[in-house]
Amino acid sequence: MAHVAVVTGASGFIATQLIKQLLEKGYTVRGTVRSTKDERKTEVLHKLAEALPGNLELREADLLKEGSFDDAVAGADFVFHTASPFFNDPEDAQRDLVDPALKGTRNVLNAVIKSKDTVKRVVLTSSVAAVSVTGGKPKNGDRYNEEDWNTGSSVTHEPYRYSKYVAEKEAWTLSKQEGFELVTILPSFVIGPVLGRRQDATSIKALKKIVEGTADTIVNRVIDVRDIARAHILAAELPKASGRYLLSHADTVSIGDVYRELSQRFPQYKYPAFEPEPSKPLYDNSKVQNELGLKLIPVRETLADAANSLYSLGIGTPAHK
Numbered sequence: 617m618a619h620v621a622v623v624t625g626a627s628g629f630i631a632t633q634l635i636k637q638l639l640e641k642g643y644t645v646r647g648t649v650r651s652t653k654d655e656r657k658t659e660v661l662h663k664l665a666e667a668l669p670g671n672l673e674l675r676e677a678d679l680l681k682e683g684s685f686d687d688a689v690a691g692a693d694f695v696f697h698t699a700s701p702f703f704n705d706p707e708d709a710q711r712d713l714v715d716p717a718l719k720g721t722r723n724v725l726n727a728v729i730k731s732k733d734t735v736k737r738v739v740l741t742s743s744v745a746a747v748s749v750t751g752g753k754p755k756n757g758d759r760y761n762e763e764d765w766n767t768g769s770s771v772t773h774e775p776y777r778y779s780k781y782v783a784e785k786e787a788w789t790l791s792k793q794e795g796f797e798l799v800t801i802l803p804s805f806v807i808g809p810v811l812g813r814r815q816d817a818t819s820i821k822a823l824k825k826i827v828e829g830t831a832d833t834i835v836n837r838v839i840d841v842r843d844i845a846r847a848h849i850l851a852a853e854l855p856k857a858s859g860r861y862l863l864s865h866a867d868t869v870s871i872g873d874v875y876r877e878l879s880q881r882f883p884q885y886k887y888p889a890f891e892p893e894p895s896k897p898l899y900d901n902s903k904v905q906n907e908l909g910l911k912l913i914p915v916r917e918t919l920a921d922a923a924n925s926l927y928s929l930g931i932g933t934p935a936h937k
């Protein structure tokens with residue numbers, strides 16, 4: 617019988633790619649969304665389910681509602697908890713970021729605890745935000761690795777980072793207390809091809825600016841959304857997967873690098889020119905490659921595929937030469 621995988625926040629940028637890959641592998645996916653009636657958010661999921669071998673069921677669940685995930689998680693084999701607010705300018709950081717991240721993680725994991733007999737492993741989407749604060753220093757050497765924790769953020773200082781830190785810490789505490797298996801995936805900034813027409817995710821807004829030629833800041837450390845989805849699945853399926861996995865290209869990608877690459881790939885469009893900037897490697901990405909055997913998609917390929925997807929969906933339109 618096909619494995620049953622729960623994906624929370626099914627309509628998000630990362631979750632949609634994860635669901636695509638799970639359906640390709642024949643999984644039965646239970647995706648949770650805030651409203652099954654919101655066509656704008658669910659259209660792409662229905663299209664994927666029609667085209668791919670696995671099965672998809674959508675269930676309603678809200679991070680802030682106690683018991684909300686119990687029904688979706690009951691009897692599942694794997695739980696991928698991706699849902700969490702991802703933006704940087706909250707009106708009220710506690711209400712808009714920290715509460716949904718932390719209470720949501722508790723709610724999802726309490727559902728897992730109730731279904732411990734069937735759930736083999738939980739894979740939580742954390743972030744490099746749970747590892748480092750801006751301007752901080754790695755515990756050892758000059759690159760952050762899985763031993764680092766972001767203890768420098770708070771509700772008032774970099775609250776998104778703080779929300780990811782407290783949520784991941786809580787997940788590890790509950791895993792140890794309750795004895796369920798947990799693996800966490802810690803991406804840097806996620807870019808890559810988009811599957812649906814939704815444009816409100818933070819990553820997609822940033823990508824739109826990049827491929828339209830209107831971004832003017834360094835893109836920084838990035839990772840392909842397809843690698844993130846693959847890493848989630850490997851983390852669930854491989855018995856030896858354990859602990860945390862940082863996922864990022866080590867080298868920085870400056871906006872100059874991005875526009876040089878796009879100019880070569882899409883000579884018909886006009887992109888701005890920026891001075892080259894030296895790379896400042898910050899993350900040690902060896903664990904995920906050595907333990908899970910993940911070979912990262914080169915950034916140049918990610919950029920070209922991201923641009924192609926946005927151009928063909930009509931999301932980003934650069935100026936013609």
Ligand SMILES: NC(=O)c1ccc[n+]([C@@H]2O[C@H](COP(=O)([O-])OP(=O)(O)OC[C@H]3O[C@@H](n4cnc5c(N)ncnc54)[C@H](OP(=O)(O)O)[C@@H]3O)[C@@H](O)[C@H]2O)c1
Pocket residue numbers: 624625626627628629630631649650651657677678679680698699700701702716741742743744780802803804805806807816817818819
């Ligand atoms: N993208 C990145 O660069 C990046 C990097 C590192 C880590 N991450 C992490 O990856 C995960 C997914 O992010 P993403 O980039 O895919 O962002 P996204 O597209 O904004 O997805 C976030 C998801 O969380 C859901 N969500 C937010 N508040 C909720 C609530 N109260 N109840 C239920 N669901 C709620 C959203 O639901 P709606 O669809 O209803 O809005 C959406 O499905 C997050 O945990 C984020 O912290 C992202």
